[in-house]
Amino acid sequence: MSSRWSDITRDDLELELAALGARLDWSPTPDLAESILATQAAPTPLPRARHRRHWLAAAALVLLIVGALLAGSATVRTSVADFLGIDGVRIEFGEPPAAPVETPNLGTPTSMQDFVRWLPFAPMQPAALDQPDALYLHVLENGDVLGLMAWPPDDALPQAAETGLGALLMQFEPPDDIYMMIKTVGTSTGSITETTVNGEPAWWIEVASNLTIFGEESIDSRSTANVLLWQQGDIGFRLESALSMDEALAIAESLEPVS
Amino acid sequence: MDDDLIQRARTGDQHALEQLVRRYQDVAFRVALVITGDRDEAQDATQTAFIKAVQALGSFRTDAPFRPWLLRIVANEAKNRVRSRARHATGPLDERIVSLGPSPAELAERNERHRELLAAVRTLSLPDQQIITYRYFLDLSESEIASLLGCPRGTVKSRLSRATVRLREALVSGQGGIIDV
Numbered sequence: 001m002s003s004r005w006s007d008i009t010r011d012d013l014e015l016e017l018a019a020l021g022a023r024l025d026w027s028p029t030p031d032l033a034e035s036i037l038a039t040q041a042a043p044t045p046l047p048r049a050r051h052r053r054h055w056l057a058a059a060a061l062v063l064l065i066v067g068a069l070l071a072g073s074a075t076v077r078t079s080v081a082d083f084l085g086i087d088g089v090r091i092e093f094g095e096p097p098a099a100p101v102e103t104p105n106l107g108t109p110t111s112m113q114d115f116v117r118w119l120p121f122a123p124m125q126p127a128a129l130d131q132p133d134a135l136y137l138h139v140l141e142n143g144d145v146l147g148l149m150a151w152p153p154d155d156a157l158p159q160a161a162e163t164g165l166g167a168l169l170m171q172f173e174p175p176d177d178i179y180m181m182i183k184t185v186g187t188s189t190g191s192i193t194e195t196t197v198n199g200e201p202a203w204w205i206e207v208a209s210n211l212t213i214f215g216e217e218s219i220d221s222r223s224t225a226n227v228l229l230w231q232q233g234d235i236g237f238r239l240e241s242a243l244s245m246d247e248a249l250a251i252a253e254s255l256e257p258v259s
Numbered sequence: 260m261d262d263d264l265i266q267r268a269r270t271g272d273q274h275a276l277e278q279l280v281r282r283y284q285d286v287a288f289r290v291a292l293v294i295t296g297d298r299d300e301a302q303d304a305t306q307t308a309f310i311k312a313v314q315a316l317g318s319f320r321t322d323a324p325f326r327p328w329l330l331r332i333v334a335n336e337a338k339n340r341v342r343s344r345a346r347h348a349t350g351p352l353d354e355r356i357v358s359l360g361p362s363p364a365e366l367a368e369r370n371e372r373h374r375e376l377l378a379a380v381r382t383l384s385l386p387d388q389q390i391i392t393y394r395y396f397l398d399l400s401e402s403e404i405a406s407l408l409g410c411p412r413g414t415v416k417s418r419l420s421r422a423t424v425r426l427r428e429a430l431v432s433g434q435g436g437i438i439d440v
Contacts, residue, residue, distance in 0.1 A: 004372065005430035013427060017395035020373045024396055025360045029288040030302050036309045037273055050328075108342060117350075120386040131424070145386060153429040173421075234421075 074142045105150050106168070107138030119147045121173050121235050128254035131158075133182065141222060146172045158224035160242040167251070170238040193245065202230030204245045228252055261325045280309055283326060285335045286397060290407065292390050294337035304336040311336075319321040328404035330399070334407045351388045352381050357396070379429040387422040394419055398436050 007179060115135045132149035149169045153159035157166025193204040205227040228239040228248040232255060238250055284349035300345055312329050343408035359377060362370040393399045405412040
């Protein structure tokens with residue numbers, strides 16, 4: 001198979017795909033007209049439309065940090081106000097969302113097989129931890145899919161009060177034109193520290209914060225524990241836990257492809 | 260052409276409504292199939308989407324294209340059905356959904372290329388299969404795909420670009436574009 005395609009250009013590949021598309025036989029379309037017309041005789045009421053709040057037209061995933069940086073931390077505030085170096089990540093300052101919900105909505109529970117199939121990249125997991133206890137797929141408002149791995153609390157993973165979990169690892173493919181945003185408001189204490197994971201820029205967020213995800217069904221807002229945020233290759237990662245920065249870094253640096 | 264049918268369908272013209280359904284039921288059903296991977300769910304989603312679209316015709320802007328608006332409704336209905344079940348039934352390009360049409364013997368080389376290409380697309384992740392199918396197999400424009408997915412057109416371009424890169428890698432390696440599970 002490989003030799004036939006080794007020199008193909010992208011333009012030629014697109015032409016081949018279009019030619020293939022023209023030859024495909026699809027499963028036959030059922031005749032829907034009759035059944036649809038029949039319903040017009042006895043129309044059913046439309047379900048109530050979902051209320052969509054568009055926080056930002058382009059934002060699908062928003063991290064909101066409620067609680068300003070330490071008073072007097074002008075240096076840190078300036079450094080994190082820049083574009084962070086993870087594709088699509090930006091820090092801004094703004095108002096928090098509505099009151100957070102108690103129980104985090106992690107998405108749809110899934111198997112490892114579907115976890116691998118639904119994510120548009122090769123997912124990773126930390127070798128420093130056991131197999132995750134649960135896997136979730138969270139569909140964003142624009143149809144992109146986040147993958148989440150959850151570990152229960154144990155001797156090595158203290159329970160994070162915000163999630164009830166020992167660790168929660170989110171992985172995603174940051175698109176070019178929507179972005180993750182960190183907003184800080186208020187005057188509570190905490191810090192955002194720039195660090196590295198395997199030599200790549202990373203941010204340790206240890207401040208009272210809210211996470212808001214604009215999913216297809218709802219806008220979920222909840223309090224978060226400590227967060228390590230970084231990018232490895234083309235994939236973004238977010239590790240949430242009650243661990244220290246060094247402990248979180250050790251986990252982050254142990255990522256390997258899912259086996 | 261759509262404007263006239265829509266205007267007439269709004270007034271309760273059943274013939275116009277029937278024409279509108281027949282004009283778009285193929286592409287609508289195939290979009291639903293790509294998302295659900297299941298004929299029954301795709302049929303249910305498509306039918307519900309058409310019913311909702313008909314009921315919402317009064318608020319549809321006739322200066323806007325009808326097909327992307329309809330397909331967005333179809334996609335949402337199909338996604339609702341996928342989310343309501345624990346596991347994805349099958350891939351969007353499963354052999355029960357699409358197959359290669361017949362080819363004359365003198366085009367054996369082309370047939371072999373297409374067979375390999377389809378097999379490689381089937382090894383990609385489900386989102387990659389879906390976006391390649393929308394663009395190249397259902398011939399939807401990037402704007403229509405953006406409307407269907409509810410994302411900016413730039414996002415569609417970048418996702419398509421990545422998907423084709425991964426497809427090429429799958430073709431060259433002959434081992435599939437993503438982890439085999």
